[in-house]
Amino acid sequence: MKQVARHLEAQVDEALNSFRVVVLHGARQCGKTTLARLVTGKRNGTYVTLDDDAVREAALADPRSFLTSQSPLLTIDEIQLGGDRVIRMIKQLVDEDPTPGRFLLTGSTNFLTVPTISESLAGRSRILRLWPFSEAELNRVPVALEEWFGEVPHEPSELERDDYLQLVCRGGYPEMVDLDTASRHAWIESYLETVTQRDIAALADIRKVSALPRLLRWVAGNTSGEINVTTAARDLGIDRATTMSYLQWLEAVFLVRQVPAWSRNLSARAVRRPKYQLTDTGLAADLLGASPQTLGMPTAVATGPLLESFVVNEIAKQLSSKATPMEQSHYRDNRHGEVDLILERRDGATIAIEVKASSSPVASQLKHVKWLRDKLDAVAPGTFHAGILLHTGSQSLTVGDRLHLLPISSLWIAPR
Numbered sequence: 001m002k003q004v005a006r007h008l009e010a011q012v013d014e015a016l017n018s019f020r021v022v023v024l025h026g027a028r029q030c031g032k033t034t035l036a037r038l039v040t041g042k043r044n045g046t047y048v049t050l051d052d053d054a055v056r057e058a059a060l061a062d063p064r065s066f067l068t069s070q071s072p073l074l075t076i077d078e079i080q081l082g083g084d085r086v087i088r089m090i091k092q093l094v095d096e097d098p099t100p101g102r103f104l105l106t107g108s109t110n111f112l113t114v115p116t117i118s119e120s121l122a123g124r125s126r127i128l129r130l131w132p133f134s135e136a137e138l139n140r141v142p143v144a145l146e147e148w149f150g151e152v153p154h155e156p157s158e159l160e161r162d163d164y165l166q167l168v169c170r171g172g173y174p175e176m177v178d179l180d181t182a183s184r185h186a187w188i189e190s191y192l193e194t195v196t197q198r199d200i201a202a203l204a205d206i207r208k209v210s211a212l213p214r215l216l217r218w219v220a221g222n223t224s225g226e227i228n229v230t231t232a233a234r235d236l237g238i239d240r241a242t243t244m245s246y247l248q249w250l251e252a253v254f255l256v257r258q259v260p261a262w263s264r265n266l267s268a269r270a271v272r273r274p275k276y277q278l279t280d281t282g283l284a285a286d287l288l289g290a291s292p293q294t295l296g297m298p299t300a301v302a303t304g305p306l307l308e309s310f311v312v313n314e315i316a317k318q319l320s321s322k323a324t325p326m327e328q329s330h331y332r333d334n335r336h337g338e339v340d341l342i343l344e345r346r347d348g349a350t351i352a353i354e355v356k357a358s359s360s361p362v363a364s365q366l367k368h369v370k371w372l373r374d375k376l377d378a379v380a381p382g383t384f385h386a387g388i389l390l391h392t393g394s395q396s397l398t399v400g401d402r403l404h405l406l407p408i409s410s411l412w413i414a415p416r
Contacts, residue, residue: 004137004174006035007321008130013039014323015126016073016101020094023079023121026130027254027279028108028195031174035130036075036106043101045073050081063089072102079105080203087111087121094124108195109203110252132172132280134317135412143318145326145411149349149385154396157407161359161392164408165292165303168310171282172317181291188286192216200249211238215246219256219276220287224305224312224340226273226332247276254279259312262329262342264380275330281310307408308340308355311390314411315341315353337368348383350376359393361405373402 008024012035015022026032033049040047048070050056059066059076063086067074079087094102105125136143147153170176173191176184196212214236219227233243250256258274278284285295288302295303312328319326325346331339341353352369369387376384387403390410397405 003034004133005140006031006130007134007137007143007318008128009035009039011128011321011323012104013042015128016043016104018100019124019126020098020100021090021103021105021121021125022101023105023107023111023125023127024130025107025110025127025254027132027173028199029173029175029191030130030132030254032106032108032130033077034174036077036104040073040075040104043073044071045075045104046070047075047077049077050086051078056081059086064093067093067103072099073104074102075104075106077106078108080107080109080111091121091124108253109199110254129320131313131317131320133174133177134172134314135167135409136314136318138172138177139412141412143322145315145318145343146322146324148343148351148388149345152386152388152398152404152406153410154398154404154406155410155413156396157394157409157413159392159394159407159409161357162292162296164307164310164392165295168281168295168306169285169290169292171280171285172313173280173282176282184282185286188283192283195253195255199253211236211242212246212250215243216250216255216278217287219247219250220278220284221302222276222305223278223281223284224275224308227276255283257316259341260329262331262339262344273332277309277312279313281306281313284309303357304355307357307392311353311355311408311411312341315343318411319343331368331372337371339368339372342372348380349385350383351385352387354387354389355408356389356391358391361389361391361393361395363399363403363405365389366399366403370400370403 012022012024024032024036037047048055059082067089090103175187179187192213197209201209218232229243230240233240257277257279259277260274261272284306290302294300316328327344329342331342339352340355343351352372354366354369356365366387366389373384373387389405390408392408394407395405396407399405
């Protein structure tokens with residue numbers, strides 16, 4: 001496929017102009033190497049990868065000589081393989097010479113969570129997260145989520161429900177985008193084996209490696225839901241502490257992420273447990289044996305959760321490329337009040353989002369969002385900006401005070 005411009009590129013460039021070290025991390029095969037090579041080439045830097053045995057041995061044998069013998073911008077791919085020894089030398093070198101843009105480090109493991117690496121480069125680095133392709137990137141449109149905090153744009157959609165189910169099952173990994181179903185399954189099978197059997201096993205004391213794929217499949221079956229670790233442990237035949245440790249490792253390699261509970265104390269009935277998402281719905285659908293055809297059946301129970309996960313991931317991808325911080329969370333209480341996703345800026349401005357698999361949405365499906373709007377209007381006037389139901393139909397309507405029905409594709413269709 002043609003090269004797709006990454007929205008994060010501008011942030012990487014800006015960070016290198018201001019920080020001594022920039023860390024670009026994300027899942028294996030999400031496009032980090034391509035982006036890192038592009039940025040490095042523009043700056044006439046040097047690119048090396050610690051995935052190469054000879055390079056890694058040279059870096060570990062004499063870190064100072066290895067790091068100082070390269071051009072001013074040295075890009076090191078898969079930095080976690082260098083361990084504490086290499087990262088501590090990078091810290092020493094940038095403390096000796098604090099010139100911005102000295103190192104661009106990429107990693108398919110969140111090295112801040114790796115127990116064998118004690119140095120975080122705090123105060124010296126800017127950490128950026130790259131996801132697999134967003135639909136906005138594939139459709140070559142800019143991120144426009146900030147517009148939803150003003151006047152919500154209304155654009156009709158030409159996509160139908162089946163089109164969205166195709167996108168859910170396709171996923172966003174660059175290698176998967178153009179593959180047919182059989183080839184995609186083979187790629188995913190090999191990919192997950194590499195990540196769980198090699199990447200995690202190389203960094204962690206994993207005694208039941210075979211449990212990792214089973215746990216990942218279990219999480220896929222509960223994506224967009226709250227994970228009961230005790231239940232997972234019982235179902236998988238491993239103890240609770242091990243299950244929690246393995247979940248953390250799946251997060252460390254960016255296969256799983258948490259969506260925290262919304263923190264404002266509007267109701268004593270609020271439940272504070274996070275939701276778990278697989279970070280790519282193509283992986284989740286494949287693990288569940290789901291296809292666009294099976295998800296399209298009226299009895300398919302995975303359709304709603306996978307569509308919610310698809311939307312949450314798309315929004316996370318877009319937000320990661322913006323300099324303006326915005327928190328993602330969810331709300332649920334013990335009386336079944338639930339809002340799938342809440343976006344909140346630092347100034348308290350809030351958008352509430354519901355995701356429905358229906359192509360014929362109705363305003364009543366926003367009842368929990370309406371409750372949230374009224375609560376915020378009472379305790380924090382002016383902070384609730386919009387309540388949006390994202391659906392698989394074509395309707396784009398305002399259905400009440402700051403309440404809207406929008407097609408899911410509104411996330412990546414540029415307003416006319």
